[in-house]
Every structure is written in C-alpha cells, then in structure tokens.
Amino acid sequence: MNIDEFRIYFREQLAGMYEPEEVENLCFLTLEHILKMNRVEVSLSRKMDISTSALSQLNEVTSRLSLSEPIQYIIGTTEFYGMEFQVNPATLIPRPETEELVDWIITDKAESLVKSEKKEKLKVLDIGTGSGCIAISIAKNLSNAHVEAIDISQEALATAYQNAKMNQADVTFYNQNVLAVEELEHKYDVIVSNPPYVRMLEKKEMRDNVLSNEPDSALFVSDDDPLIFYRKIGELAFESLSVNGFLYFEINEYLGKEMIDLLKGIGFSDIELKRDMFGKDRMIKASR
Ligand SMILES: C[S@@+](CC[C@H](N)C(=O)[O-])C[C@H]1O[C@@H](n2cnc3c(N)ncnc32)[C@H](O)[C@@H]1O
Incomplete structure (x- = not known):
C-alpha cells in the first residue's frame, strides 16, 4: 500500500466520526508520527510504498482513533x-x-x-x-x-x-x-x-x-x-x-x-x- 492508498483507507474508516478537514489533519498527524516525516515530506511522497511494519502501526493508530481515542494520547504529545x-x-x-x-x-x-x-x-x-x-x-x-x-x-x-x-x-x-x-x-x-x-x-x-x-x-x-x-x-x-x-x-x-x-x-x-x-x-x- 502506498501513502495515497492509505489516506483513502483512513478516510473510509473515520468517515462520519469527524469533520472531513479534521480527518485530513488526523491522517497527516498519524503518517507524520509513524513514518517520522514532516507534513511536506508526506505530501511529496504520495506514491511511496509503506513498509509492512509501518503499515501495521498505521492500522493500529487508525483503529484506536475509530474507538474515539484522542490522537494526542495515541502519539503521546501535543503542541501548545x-x-x-x-x-x-x-x-x-x-x-x-x-x-x-x-x-x-x-x-x-x-x-x-x-x-x-x-x-x-x-x-x-x-x-x-x-x-x-x-x-x-x-x-x-x-x-x-x-x-x-x-x-x-x-x-x-x-x-x-x-x-x-x-x-x-x-x-x-x-x-x-x-x-x-x-x-x-x-x-x-x-x-x-x-x-x-x-x-x-x-x-x-x-x-x-x-x-x-x-x-x-x-x-x-x-x-x-x-x-x-x-x-x-x-x-x-x-x-x-x-x-x-x-x-x-x-x-x-x-x-x-x-x-x-x-x-x-x-x-x-x-x-x-x-x-x-x-x-x-x-x-x-x-x-x-
Ligand atoms: C482543567 S485541568 C487544567 C490542566 C492544565 N493547567 C491545562 O490548562 O491544560 C485542571 C487540573 O487541576 C487539577 N486538580 C483537580 N483538583 C485539584 C485540587 N483539588 N488541587 C489541585 N489541583 C487539582 C487536575 O489534576 C488537573 O490537572
């Protein structure tokens, strides 16, 4: 699966739970955190294949988000x-x-x-x-x-x-x-x-x-x-x-x-x- 395909999967999983812009933001935060890339790098790597281990971590974050766990607790940090x-x-x-x-x-x-x-x-x-x-x-x-x-x-x-x-x-x-x-x-x-x-x-x-x-x-x-x-x-x-x-x-x-x-x-x-x-x-x- 590449980054673009993951984004489609992520949107499907969280559709209806959050506003579309929030889903987009959550998707970026998830990708940035697991792939250790910044937002620009993620945007520029849309066709990059995701490794099996990264994919399993991305799936875990997606499923925790779908159970209403706040992204800040999942990734353990926030900005203030x-x-x-x-x-x-x-x-x-x-x-x-x-x-x-x-x-x-x-x-x-x-x-x-x-x-x-x-x-x-x-x-x-x-x-x-x-x-x-x-x-x-x-x-x-x-x-x-x-x-x-x-x-x-x-x-x-x-x-x-x-x-x-x-x-x-x-x-x-x-x-x-x-x-x-x-x-x-x-x-x-x-x-x-x-x-x-x-x-x-x-x-x-x-x-x-x-x-x-x-x-x-x-x-x-x-x-x-x-x-x-x-x-x-x-x-x-x-x-x-x-x-x-x-x-x-x-x-x-x-x-x-x-x-x-x-x-x-x-x-x-x-x-x-x-x-x-x-x-x-x-x-x-x-x-x-
Ligand atoms: C609304 S939170 C604010 C946390 C942080 N200052 C912020 O703005 O994000 C209230 C805080 O008060 C603490 N708290 C609750 N009862 C308290 C008490 N009786 N004495 C001292 N702190 C208390 C809670 O543990 C919690 O961390």
Whole structure:
C-alpha cells in the first residue's frame, strides 16, 4: 500500500466520526508520527510504498482513533504555545483557549515589565497545572519569571516535570490539594488557574472522545457548587498576591457574570472578562 492508498483507507474508516478537514489533519498527524516525516515530506511522497511494519502501526493508530481515542494520547504529545508537551490519560490535553489565556498573561506582563523596568523576579503560581502547559509557557516566555505550579495528581506532576525538562523551563512543582490549603506559602505577582469547571449538566454537550479518555478529576465539578475552585483560589490569592498582583482564570463560558460577582465579593477590583476566539466568555483577570 502506498501513502495515497492509505489516506483513502483512513478516510473510509473515520468517515462520519469527524469533520472531513479534521480527518485530513488526523491522517497527516498519524503518517507524520509513524513514518517520522514532516507534513511536506508526506505530501511529496504520495506514491511511496509503506513498509509492512509501518503499515501495521498505521492500522493500529487508525483503529484506536475509530474507538474515539484522542490522537494526542495515541502519539503521546501535543503542541501548545509553540512548544511540544507530553500528554497521557493523567493529564488534560491542553486546549487552544488556554493558549489565549497564556498569551494574555505574557502580553500583559511583558508590557508592564517594560513600563516599570522591574528588576526583581516576577513570582508566578499556576494552580492545577496538569501537563504544566501554562507554567512552562510562562517560564519560557517571561525571562524574569520565577514559576511554581501545583496539582493534586502525582501522575500529572510527573508528566509536567518531564515537560519542563524537555522544554528547558525552570518550574518548581508541588503536589497539593488546593481545596485543603489554608494559605499559600509565598507571595506572588501572578496567580493563574484553569481549574475543573465543567458542570455535570454540561456533560451531554461534550464529545465522546473527551468523556471516555480525559481525566474526570481535571474536568468536572458538581452542579451544586460549580465555582468551588474559583472561590477557594480567589480567597487564597487575595491574601497572597502582592500589591498590583493579578489573578487570571480560565472559566466556564456560561458563568462569566457569576465569576465577576464572586471576585467582587472577595474584594478584587479591575475585573476584566475576555472572550476566546469562538466569542465565548472564557477568561477573567482581576487585581488585588
Ligand atoms: C482543567 S485541568 C487544567 C490542566 C492544565 N493547567 C491545562 O490548562 O491544560 C485542571 C487540573 O487541576 C487539577 N486538580 C483537580 N483538583 C485539584 C485540587 N483539588 N488541587 C489541585 N489541583 C487539582 C487536575 O489534576 C488537573 O490537572
């Protein structure tokens, strides 16, 4: 079988499961990963015969995809903010919306650092770090940042640690349950979190490949108290942020107004809600 013939077979296997453009993208990712070629090389080698061993690996990936397993878990990596991150079923797969949150922080901080010519390190804490994508992207892009990150999951932290090493980022990781913390040990200039925020009632809006593969503990909160993480992190941050420090959250698109009320109630000011590229209320920042 050559590459063109495999592409036809792949499309037939996944037709109806994903949009045609997504099938095309998945096919390229699969071929790139197994044949160790980049996208241009794959495109230029359409008549190249595939070896028996490569074909059996390609068939395995195709069959896992047809069972709704996310491509990122199959190939074990994903791209976030221009860097490569390892992912596995203990870590959420980083989302493009979260890249927008990271970009907001980096742009804000880079601008304010230029204005203030601040010499000391900018102290940053990422709560619920998962793969470490937020913490590592900030550490790599704000050269004067000292970044710490916490997560309740040991397995996620082990992956985050590997990701920091792989990307040569200096991040200190702690295994902590934020809901059980009474106060944060240090002062921070920036606290950021993308905590679990999907209500059980929203499960039906989610795709099968998210529901059956990504960790529930990274995604879901109860319908009765969906802002449990935001309230706790907001209260901790209010006590631990430096003067002019900022709190940034990724949020549930349906709870923007509730988030503003919550942060005002804690005492935060300069609250700014921001939409993501899909026009949904997705991020919020507030100052101490
Ligand atoms: C929505 S995921 C975000 C992961 C990553 N920051 C990202 O943006 O892709 C939420 C993360 O919070 C962690 N988490 C859940 N409950 C926690 C708790 N009580 N204390 C600390 N971390 C928690 C989960 O393990 C998961 O890694």
